[in-house]
Each structure stands twice: as structure tokens, then as C-alpha cells.
Amino acid sequence: MGVGLFQAEKQLVRDYYAQLDAAVPTALDQVQDRFVAADYLWRGFHPFHEIRSAGAVAEAFWLPLKTALTSMQRRMDVFMAGQNTLEGHGGVWVVSMGHLMGLFDHPWLGIPPTGKMAMLRYCEFHRVVGDKIAETAMFFDIPHLMMQAGLQPFPPQTAAHLVQPGPMTHDGLMYDAQDPEQGRKTLAAIDHMVNDIKTWRDGIQEPLVEELRRSWNEDMIWWGPAGIGATYTIERYARQHSGPFRVGLTDRTFNGHICRIAEGHFGGFFGWPNLTLTPSGGFMGMPATNTPGDMRVIDIYRRDGDKLTENWIFIDLLHFWNMQGIDILARTTNIVSGHETGAQGNKP
Structure with a gap:
């Protein structure tokens, strides 16, 4: 791993986030076309599962979510990149973790809106090839959003779930090259x-x-x-x-x-x-x-x-x-x- 090896991939994902987060619903397809490969594979939690086109991801996931969580902003706690170390997989991956925060103004997946701030906890792995994102794993805590809306999807849990902070050291946003x-x-x-x-x-x-x-x-x-x-x-x-x-x-x-x-x-x-x-x-x-x-x-x-x-x-x-x-x-x-x-x- 060389110093600065992943800076281009990091910048691509940061540019993607900037345009995706700022996009009005009618512009989501254009953002996806600009940054996402034609043979894209997106993996998301139930009820989304695998989606195999950038436009379908925009229609099925981003459009309904951005409609529900108005004025949505991305609050990242960890941002990093690296070469996949698993044999037979490879590739450079960029990882983002934090919350997507907005005003919960409209229903999403049948979850009733609150008109108040809500946070969708997420983590996202992007495999970057050249100047495109070829593959994404987008995992998110829907039950926690349900709890913020006053629902109780599960029996009482053994530990305590909160809106989770980032690292205690506050050094998880690794925009610059690391040792x-x-x-x-x-x-x-x-x-x-x-x-x-x-x-x-x-x-x-x-x-x-x-x-x-x-x-x-x-x-x-x-x-x-x-x-x-x-x-x-x-x-x-x-x-x-x-x-x-x-x-x-x-x-x-x-x-x-x-x-x-x-x-x-x-x-x-x-x-x-x-x-x-x-x-x-x-x-x-x-x-x-x-x-x-x-x-x-x-x-x-x-x-x-x-x-x-x-x-x-x-x-x-x-x-x-x-x-x-x-x-x-x-x-x-x-x-x-x-x-x-x-x-x-x-x-x-």
C-alpha cells in the first residue's frame, strides 16, 4: 500500500456524495450516470436486496428516501479506502459510515413520518474502477428509524441502542493519505x-x-x-x-x-x-x-x-x-x- 495510493478513489466518492446529496429528485439519474458504472451491482438491506442498475437504485432507494427525509444531509464519522485484502476479490474500495439526517416529513417503507429530525444510520462500501463506482454495499439500520418514529419492531433488547456517535478519537474521516x-x-x-x-x-x-x-x-x-x-x-x-x-x-x-x-x-x-x-x-x-x-x-x-x-x-x-x-x-x-x-x- 503506497502513500496516496487511494486519493483518486476517495475524491471520486466525495464528489459523488456532494452531487448526490445536493441533487433534487429529478437530477438523481444524471448523478448516477456520471459516477456509476453501467454494469453496477448495489447490495442493500431488506426490502431492497440486490439491484443491478444505477437508475433502478435511484428510483427504488434514493428517490423515496430523499422524499421522506427532506433537507437530508450526510453526517460522516468514518471515511477510508484500501485495497481489498481477500484473495480472489481484489479492487480498491472506499468506505463511508455515519448517519443520513433529515426531517422525517413523508412515509418511507410504511414507517409513519414524525415531522421531526430523524437519522438513518448507514455504512457504505464502494468498489471504484477507474472513474466509476462499479459495486456498492449500502447497509442501513431501518429498525432504528422505526424506533425514532415511535414503533417497537422487536422485543426489549439486551443492550442499549442510541443514536450512535463516531469514534471517540474523532479521527475517522481520513480524507488525506495515511501511514x-x-x-x-x-x-x-x-x-x-x-x-x-x-x-x-x-x-x-x-x-x-x-x-x-x-x-x-x-x-x-x-x-x-x-x-x-x-x-x-x-x-x-x-x-x-x-x-x-x-x-x-x-x-x-x-x-x-x-x-x-x-x-x-x-x-x-x-x-x-x-x-x-x-x-x-x-x-x-x-x-x-x-x-x-x-x-x-x-x-x-x-x-x-x-x-x-x-x-x-x-x-x-x-x-x-x-x-x-x-x-x-x-x-x-x-x-x-x-x-x-x-x-x-x-x-x-
């Missing part, structure tokens, strides 16, 4: 953590907190999605998320990642899906099933020293539970609009 050695250290810390999940993957008997301490600083923060929540310190993370997650989900298959990069003290990955698991009961207050479900996940990390210390997580929980026959989005929004009975709306 490649710092990126290598971050990637090594992420790889070590992924390969050291032994008590869950390999059935090794040891206290979970001991495994976690090999990869994480004691004051770690895990910024999880709505429905699970955020948790602070290794001990509370083990109790409030990692422990319940490992107990409540069985028949685990790791499907691999599509992209894994690092720059400076930050790094991350995404998969489509990362994991396939079967609920064995209790996870997120839901019953056991005999049905495997896919988890599409983005993880963004901040390293402090030799270990990881902050982790922002995006999981397509709507898709996962939809595969179990539970349509969280339709169930919750239909209750509000009066199209379901109370008894139907209260079933797990």
Missing part, C-alpha cells in the same frame, strides 16, 4: 480477532471474556444494531451480546467476506451473507426455529494499540427474521396503519 504501516497493524488486529473466535467456532472450553481479551481492549465499545443494542466493556459485551448471541444461534456457517480493508487506525469488512445460523430460542426474544437464516453484516473497527477498541455493526435483521417467516417491517407498520389486529401484531 500504510498503521493500516497493516489494524488489519492484523482484525484478522487476529476473526481467526480467534474459538470458544464458539471450535468448541474450545474457556471463559468467553478470556477469548475476548486477546483481541479487545478492556474498555471496548460494541455499537450494535437496533434490536440488539450497544454495550461497553468486555464483561458487559460478553453478558449483553456475545454470550446470548452464541447461545441463541446454532448450526453456524461462516460464508466468508466479500471485502476486508484497513486504513490508519480503522478497518472493516462486509459479507453477503457473512453467516448462516439457526435460532435455537431466546435470541432477540424470539422463539426457536428449524430454519437457517442469513446474516448480512458490516463491521467497522477502530484499533487502539495492538487491539481493537470500538466496533460499529450493521446486521440485516429484517432479512434474517423474514427468512424465519417473521416480516418485522410489514408487521410493525401495518399495526400502525390499522391493517392488522392486535393479536397478530403481538405474535413473535
Whole structure:
């Protein structure tokens, strides 16, 4: 990784954001044509899934969202780029994470507007080829937006979900070139953590907190999605998320990642899906099933020293539970609009 190697790709995505965010609805197609490749692949959370043209992404996602969240602005907390380190994938990817904030003036996906500020938490991976964006993973926390609108899509969560801040160090916006050695250290810390999940993957008997301490600083923060929540310190993370997650989900298959990069003290990955698991009961207050479900996940990390210390997580929980026959989005929004009975709306 050479210093300044990714500056052209970063600038392309920054220019794309500037024009996309400023565009009126009728100009969205022109922005997409200017920056996005003809054979574009866009991956988004349920109910969007895969879309294979720039114009269709504008019509299905950006136009309705910008119509619903008026005066929308992008509030980024992390911006980085890097060469995909996964064998067989490659390419330069640019990553953005933060919130899309606006005035929630019109319905979106059946979620009722509030007329107040609302924030859609998002993370986006772009593969840049030449002067075009060829591929995008756009992950976003719809259940959190539902909660801001007064809905309760899930039973009470084990941790606490908030409008999540960016890095404690406030240095996640890496517009300038970074020291490649710092990126290598971050990637090594992420790889070590992924390969050291032994008590869950390999059935090794040891206290979970001991495994976690090999990869994480004691004051770690895990910024999880709505429905699970955020948790602070290794001990509370083990109790409030990692422990319940490992107990409540069985028949685990790791499907691999599509992209894994690092720059400076930050790094991350995404998969489509990362994991396939079967609920064995209790996870997120839901019953056991005999049905495997896919988890599409983005993880963004901040390293402090030799270990990881902050982790922002995006999981397509709507898709996962939809595969179990539970349509969280339709169930919750239909209750509000009066199209379901109370008894139907209260079933797990």
C-alpha cells in the first residue's frame, strides 16, 4: 500500500456524495450516470436486496428516501479506502459510515413520518474502477428509524441502542493519505480477532471474556444494531451480546467476506451473507426455529494499540427474521396503519 495510493478513489466518492446529496429528485439519474458504472451491482438491506442498475437504485432507494427525509444531509464519522485484502476479490474500495439526517416529513417503507429530525444510520462500501463506482454495499439500520418514529419492531433488547456517535478519537474521516504501516497493524488486529473466535467456532472450553481479551481492549465499545443494542466493556459485551448471541444461534456457517480493508487506525469488512445460523430460542426474544437464516453484516473497527477498541455493526435483521417467516417491517407498520389486529401484531 503506497502513500496516496487511494486519493483518486476517495475524491471520486466525495464528489459523488456532494452531487448526490445536493441533487433534487429529478437530477438523481444524471448523478448516477456520471459516477456509476453501467454494469453496477448495489447490495442493500431488506426490502431492497440486490439491484443491478444505477437508475433502478435511484428510483427504488434514493428517490423515496430523499422524499421522506427532506433537507437530508450526510453526517460522516468514518471515511477510508484500501485495497481489498481477500484473495480472489481484489479492487480498491472506499468506505463511508455515519448517519443520513433529515426531517422525517413523508412515509418511507410504511414507517409513519414524525415531522421531526430523524437519522438513518448507514455504512457504505464502494468498489471504484477507474472513474466509476462499479459495486456498492449500502447497509442501513431501518429498525432504528422505526424506533425514532415511535414503533417497537422487536422485543426489549439486551443492550442499549442510541443514536450512535463516531469514534471517540474523532479521527475517522481520513480524507488525506495515511501511514500504510498503521493500516497493516489494524488489519492484523482484525484478522487476529476473526481467526480467534474459538470458544464458539471450535468448541474450545474457556471463559468467553478470556477469548475476548486477546483481541479487545478492556474498555471496548460494541455499537450494535437496533434490536440488539450497544454495550461497553468486555464483561458487559460478553453478558449483553456475545454470550446470548452464541447461545441463541446454532448450526453456524461462516460464508466468508466479500471485502476486508484497513486504513490508519480503522478497518472493516462486509459479507453477503457473512453467516448462516439457526435460532435455537431466546435470541432477540424470539422463539426457536428449524430454519437457517442469513446474516448480512458490516463491521467497522477502530484499533487502539495492538487491539481493537470500538466496533460499529450493521446486521440485516429484517432479512434474517423474514427468512424465519417473521416480516418485522410489514408487521410493525401495518399495526400502525390499522391493517392488522392486535393479536397478530403481538405474535413473535
